[in-house]
Amino acid sequence: MTTALITHPACLRHDMGPHHPECPNRLHAVLDVLEAEEFALLLRETAPEATVEQLTRVHPPKYVEALLAIRPALGEQVALDGDTSMGEGSAEAALRAAGAGIHAVDAVMEGRVRSAFAAVRPPGHHAEPNRPMGFCLFSNAAVAALHARVHWGLKRVAVVDFDVHHGNGTQAMFESDPGLFYASSHQSPCYPGTGQVWEQGVANNIVNVPLKPGDGSVAFRAAWERTILPALTAFAPELLIISAGFDAHRDDPLAQLRVETADFAWLTDRLVALADTHCGGRVVSMLEGGYDLNALAASARVHVRSLMRV
Numbered sequence: 001m002t003t004a005l006i007t008h009p010a011c012l013r014h015d016m017g018p019h020h021p022e023c024p025n026r027l028h029a030v031l032d033v034l035e036a037e038e039f040a041l042l043l044r045e046t047a048p049e050a051t052v053e054q055l056t057r058v059h060p061p062k063y064v065e066a067l068l069a070i071r072p073a074l075g076e077q078v079a080l081d082g083d084t085s086m087g088e089g090s091a092e093a094a095l096r097a098a099g100a101g102i103h104a105v106d107a108v109m110e111g112r113v114r115s116a117f118a119a120v121r122p123p124g125h126h127a128e129p130n131r132p133m134g135f136c137l138f139s140n141a142a143v144a145a146l147h148a149r150v151h152w153g154l155k156r157v158a159v160v161d162f163d164v165h166h167g168n169g170t171q172a173m174f175e176s177d178p179g180l181f182y183a184s185s186h187q188s189p190c191y192p193g194t195g196q197v198w199e200q201g202v203a204n205n206i207v208n209v210p211l212k213p214g215d216g217s218v219a220f221r222a223a224w225e226r227t228i229l230p231a232l233t234a235f236a237p238e239l240l241i242i243s244a245g246f247d248a249h250r251d252d253p254l255a256q257l258r259v260e261t262a263d264f265a266w267l268t269d270r271l272v273a274l275a276d277t278h279c280g281g282r283v284v285s286m287l288e289g290g291y292d293l294n295a296l297a298a299s300a301r302v303h304v305r306s307l308m309r310v
Contacts, residue, residue, distance in 0.1 A: 003308045004107050004116040005034060008047040008096040011120045013089030017077045020085075021254060021291040022121065022135040030119050030287065033297040034304060041308065043113055047100035047120060049092070050143060054102055057146040058139050058173055063130050067094070067137060080132045090122070094137040097122055101144030101286050105239065108282040109152045115272070115283040115307040117244075119300075123288040125167030125243045126192060134165065134192055141243050141286050142173045145180060148239050155179055158237035160228065161186070162267060163245020163288045164255040166195030170243065171206055178203035181235045185209045185223040187248070187255045207231045216258030220248065224267055232274060238282075240275045242268075245288030246299035252292045264299045268306035283307060 012024045034042065055064045070086045072078050077085040097120035104116035124141055126134030145157040158181040159174070161167045166186040171194065174180040178201075186195050188210030195208040209223035232240075246252070248259040275283045285307060290296035 001111070001114045002041050002043050003304065004045050004104065004113045005042040005119060006045050006047050006100045006104050006116055007031065007119040008100070010089060010092045010096045014093035014122055015077070015087035015089065016085045016135070022123070025293060026290065026296060027119060027121050029293040029297040030300045033301045034119070039304065045103065045107070047096045047118065048103055049095035050098035050102055050138070054143060054147055055098060055138060057150060058142045059129055067091070067132065084132050084135055084137070086137070090137070094122055096120060097124065098138045098140050098143045101140045101284065102147045104284040105144050105148045105152070108239070108284060109148070114281040116285070117304050117307055118284070118286040120287055123245070124286070125161060125163060125170045125288050126165070127169040128172050136169060139169045139173060141241050142170050144241055144284060144286070149179070154238045156181070156235060156237050157239050157241065158183070158232055158235055159241045159243060160232060160271065161243035161245070161288070162248060163243055164248040164252065164257055165191050165245070165289060166208065167243055168192045168194040171195070171199065175199070175201040175206050178205055181205045181232065181237060183207035183228045183232060185211060185220060185228065187211055187213060187257050190255055205235070211257060213256035214258060216250065217260050217263050220257070220259050220263055221266065224270065229270060229274065233278070236278050238279050240271060240279055240283050242271060242283065242285040243288045244285045244303055246290030246296050249290070249292065249295040249299055251295040252290065254289070254291050261295070261298045261302055265302035265306050268303050272306060272309060
């Protein structure tokens with residue numbers, strides 16, 4: 001079995017205005033690098049739109065309705081907070097981004113592929129149940145996890161997050177549910193200011209490892225080797241979902257960690273091996289952050305190669 005690449009052109013039409021770091025060129029950079037011959041075996045599939053029913057497993061109906069009703073004119077944006085806005089194509093892009101995670105879950109659960117990478121935007125891990133924030137509209141990974149539970153009957157679903165920013169939205173949706181596991185390495189202090197070690201959830205199902213500005217490969221690998229991977233192993237997930245943000249890279253402009261491209265390959269290899277042991281190799285990865293285009297492309301390349309077990 002191979003790896004699926006799931007995306008949609010609508011994700012390129014989400015526009016938060018000129019000079020915004022979360023721009024369409026991010027996705028162009030990822031998709032361009034995945035056109036190389038080494039990725040010829042990727043199964044390329046189109047992301048469907050998530051349904052309102054699928055979204056409201058995570059977000060209240062009034063939130064979903066209000067967000068989808070925002071349809072600015074072409075070339076205009078509606079600000080949702082100081083960092084997050086919607087343009088003419090944003091509502092469809094958000095539906096496709098969430099739908100990509102659902103489609104990825106179905107692909108791995110059906111056994112058509114062992115892993116899937118959802119190359120989508122907007123990202124999702126900052127979106128809280130009632131609030132868009134941090135460039136995020138819907139909580140894509142949480143929507144995928146709840147779909148896995150409801151549609152496939154899974155009892156234990158894990159989301160692990162190596163974005164440089166803590167996934168406050170995913171944590172908010174998981175912390176009171178012992179059947180859901182969330183773990184994150186992230187810079188602290190840094191936006192959004194959450195993700196302290198004492199935030200542990202109702203059943204130690206939340207694991208946070210804050211890293212200091214300037215920390216690099218040694219601290220990053222230690223966070224996973226000593227803390228997160230053992231906790232994930234103890235949880236023994238039936239499905240592993242990765243919030244794959246590449247903005248911990250040393251070249252990224254939005255934070256100050258010093259992670260190298262090779263560290264993302266190392267970690268993905270470890271996560272794939274863990275999934276092979278505990279959940280039949282089933283891994284869904286969803287693009288989150290990463291704002292230096294060259295670093296993003298290089299990191300996505302090694303991440304997907306590892307998902308393909310190359």
